[in-house]
Amino acid sequence: MMSNRKKNWRIVLGLGKTWPVKDAKPEGETIPDEPVYAPFVTECVMCRSCELACAVSREKENNPKLARIHLKSREQEWIEGTSDKIVEAVVCRQCPGVPPCMAACPVEAMYRDKKTGAVVIDDRICTRCLKCVDECPYGSIGYNKSANKVLKCDLCGGEPKCLEWCPVQCLRLEKE
């Protein structure tokens, strides 16, 4: 049996749902020689629903600044041709082994969730020294001053709320 410790579930931003080819022509009209089209695969549309859904469900606040997932727009770079991606998701990758954030924590406030393998912060132990925030190589741990809280994705115990609100289903929970 596989040990729980080796689990590495994480939230990934990838391709969304696919639209099959469908006729766009109005009823009763026929257009001869219609070209053949390929199905269209959707990607993140950058509506930021995931951010707000995260803050709403976890912090009970209508404020995406308190979210544990953030979308970074690369719109400008894409238009200029310097970036292939239009959007990047900044969310904890739940690094395997002992991740830098966990190693940096002086009070051992971080632990692995048994069900998902996610790295979780125990708010009661956390001293808000913010060492984990500095140590994360991907910048996916945040801190909110007004709430005095370190914000890090913990996969909502295996049922991430952000996924529920993604209209194109491009956010998914990858289970390894």
Add this chain to the structure above:
Amino acid sequence: MTKEWFGWAGTILRIDLTKEKIIKQPLNKELAYNFLGGRGFNAKTLWDEIKPGIDPLGPENVLCIGLGPLNATLMPMSSRMNVSCKSPLTGILGDGNAGGFFSVELKFAGYDQIVFIGRAKKPVYLWIEDEDVEIRDAGEIWGKSVYEINKILREEHGEDIEICGIGQAGENLVRTASTMSGLASSANPGSGAVWGSKNLKAIVVRGTKGVKIKRFDEFVELCKQDYERLLKFEDGQARYGTVGTAGHFRYWGTWGLTKEEFKKFSGLDLLERYVYSLKSCFMCPLHGKRFYRILTGHYAGTRGSSLEGSPLFSPSVKSKIFDWAALCKANNLCDQYGLCTSKTYFAISLAMQLYEKGLITKADTDGVPLEIGNDKAYIEMIHKMALREGFGNKLAEGAYNFAKIIGPESVKYAGYPTGLSSYPYPLWDQGLGWMTSTRGPDHLRMLRSVRTPPEVLKVVGVAGNLAKQTVWGQNEYMITDSLERCKCGVNMWEVGVPLADPLGEGRVKILSAATGWNVTPIELMKIGERGYNIERAFNVREGITRKHDCPWSSEEHMKELEKYYRFRGWDLKTGIPTRAKLEELGLKYVADELEANVPYPEFRGPTLWALNKYPCEGTRAKF
């Protein structure tokens, strides 16, 4: 003690650019409960603060950006903002509605409305970070395109900001310039030129405060319901965007496209060849915008982020340009210069029409052959308009004003006197709504009953009565615009109204859960009516009367119009709201002012400057 606000942010920001003074006013309960937000706030502000007959490009004009109580909340499609002023394009009430993320960030910073008055001595931009508000020097970004200012300001202030501003077109006081939220969401008509006239280049905002919600769990539950309902509309809007809905093309077919032309121009073709990915505003499951890129051909290398349907009427149906690559390029240039695509295209398509009729020649157009179907000439005209070069200087006055400059014969082709609509007129059941629209004829000013389920019309009690339907549809949209919900799906009733309850019960529930304000559906409809009446009164002050609602002598139209006035409670002869109606809506002060000053001088369009008085600077867009 000041009231604690839920839903609304609770502060109105007033910026006096002449005196460089920043005033924060607590939101007044009267204003919030009588006008709701966004478009309603702006309509009231314009009525209160603008004197009739002023030059829209003078310092007396007032520019307001209004947000609603449900803006930036979990309610789907809550990303809109209203930008209002006296329009330099039309000369009447000018209000535009833009999406994107700027409005959301502004709400998070804690403001319900920004009102700009006066004129800065030198170019400035406004910096807002929650409570910190500052007027800063814009020397470095003046003369730059919308794409460039976004880049420069992000480099300076960080990535987590939102920007709203103008491009070269606004600076050059082009009358079709628009306010650009982010890179590509625009609010017309002509508000960009008002920013330019005030020497205001941009607003940069970072907001961290969020929106306070009164009954949180109930609100989240209602939003989830609405969101799941909206996901079912995927097939139209979400899939083909506003450019490609099958409905669109059916109508376009009836507008004289041949089958061959129709074939070249389908939503699928666009989706297949040029669309890279879909683009959405804040909290929107329908994402009507598109990222597009052109890989081959004359326009190879063009990349942009917003392509919308309705502006394409002018270039495609009127000017017979069906090449998506050219249309994408034109769209991209308009975004960079900060031009409203719809109104800009309208002016150029009109010029093409006049060129075809021989009313203007190559000698007038600086040697550019403006033949129907010439996409390169079309695109050249966009550059010329934005920078007011040569012939472009005339076009930059907007379609109707341009026709006036060319001569009375040309005016016949320029459509409606406010110069707003490029579409044939009137359209289906919408005709009456267009005639009586408070910002000039427009498809976003009333619900179209063809796209409202018949049972809804029955429940509301307006079925089969065009005048009643129009009044209801206009009031509905006033509410939607004041809540700052998107009317996405172009006039689909089910989409524009939260929770799609014919009598507005659902909408009231959602509003009450967010704000704690127990309003009834009937009160809410009154708010819609109140807003519409004060907007009308604003236009009456500018000289709009029945004559302008129906500029042609058609018995049928006159009859419908009279019925409409009766339902509205407006004077049958003049179209001016009656005292009885205004007092019923709590607008006695409006009735008093109108009564004391009627009749107003006749409406003659916006004050036009001598062509050599306009600024005409900046360099051509790169991409």
